[in-house]
């Protein structure tokens with residue numbers, strides 16, 4: 200295990216979370232350099248986290264001789280230049296979500312790291328939550344059978360900085376900001392080797408005076424017939440709602456990651472200060488989160504990234520995944536305009552092709568398929584069967 204010396208690009212919200220995670224417990228990994236547009240903010244951040252170097256020069260940051268790993272926590276419009284600079288400097292590069300504002304940007308970033316031959320990680324924290332990793336393992340072990348439908352939601356009252364709300368800088372609204380999480384969560388459960396083929400998406404600007412969408416709902420269809428459903432909003436009141444439902448031929452999983460985690464608190468007076476990300480009040484019924492770093496997956500994410508660097512392996516999420524997510528989002532925006540199913544354009548596809556539709560036929564006996572078995576309130580058990588020869592649907596009471 201080799202401790203990492205990190206340059207943190209950006210000193211805002213996510214860089215604080217990342218540094219808190221990296222410096223937590225007795226970790227030997229250290230942010231050794233902080234980069235910000237302003238020398239003063241870089242200095243403040245460095246002081247807060249005990250970071251020895253700071254600069255307002257991107258070139259200086261990525262080329263600093265002590266730095267082996269660059270983490271990008273800058274606004275979406277700055278990921279592109281930062282990735283190119285870090286790749287050119289020959290450093291391992293980890294970029295926050297979304298990788299690009301468009302698939303075109305993401306593809307160029309993917310090509311830049313591949314040409315430079317540097318390690319690349321896509322910091323999609325929400326597939327790394329402790330609950331999600333356990334759920335993914337259950338799915339891998341066959342506990343749910345083939346996955347048919349994944350519903351993933353991220354909704355809150357809107358982001359915390361001006362640039363998110365400015366389409367040119369962010370690349371879009373709630374879909375590019377949060378749909379990227381939900382889309383990748385569904386991909387992980389359905390199977391990353393299964394090709395996403397088309398999308399149907401609705402989005403609108405319901406409340407906020409902005410150019411981009413503040414609410415979106417989309418369906419992502421996969422080649423094997425599975426469906427990923429995302430629900431994202433910047434108009435949701437009451438905090439940050441993160442939840443996932445996974446539905447397979449043999450089982451179901453439901454996960455609440457935030458807001459309803461089993462930790463409810465009432466205070467008539469409040470105690471002042473921070474309750475949980477995007478909480479709207481500090482009085483009355485509150486929903487604190489015991490361990491936000493773990494609940495949001497940051498700890499497992501960096502562990503996987505650094506282990507993968509040490510072992511020269513591909514991490515669970517890399518730039519290719521970021522590119523696929525951006526490609527799905529591009530198709531979503533086309534569908535919002537056309538009001539039609541839109542194909543997902545993937546110039547690069549590394550998974551399987553020609554995958555058959557999920558076949559979940561259950562044999563009852565040599566003449567029948569079993570459609571359904573149910574215990575009724577009157578004590579009988581009813582079977583719904585399909586006759587193989589005639590195709591007729593019949594019922595039997597046991």
Ligand SMILES: NC(=O)c1ccc[n+]([C@@H]2O[C@H](COP(=O)([O-])OP(=O)(O)OC[C@H]3O[C@@H](n4cnc5c(N)ncnc54)[C@H](O)[C@@H]3O)[C@@H](O)[C@H]2O)c1
Nearest residue numbers: 209210211212213214236272273274275295296297324360
């Ligand atoms: N769960 C997650 O993975 C998660 C959560 C929040 C944000 N993010 C992502 O992290 C990135 C940053 O978001 P944030 O919430 O930290 O935003 P933020 O506004 O809190 O911080 C952005 C940082 O970039 C700096 N900055 C802004 N414009 C700059 C410029 N022109 N040149 C150099 N620096 C500049 C700001 O000063 C600040 O330090 C975004 O891509 C966002 O999507 C990811």
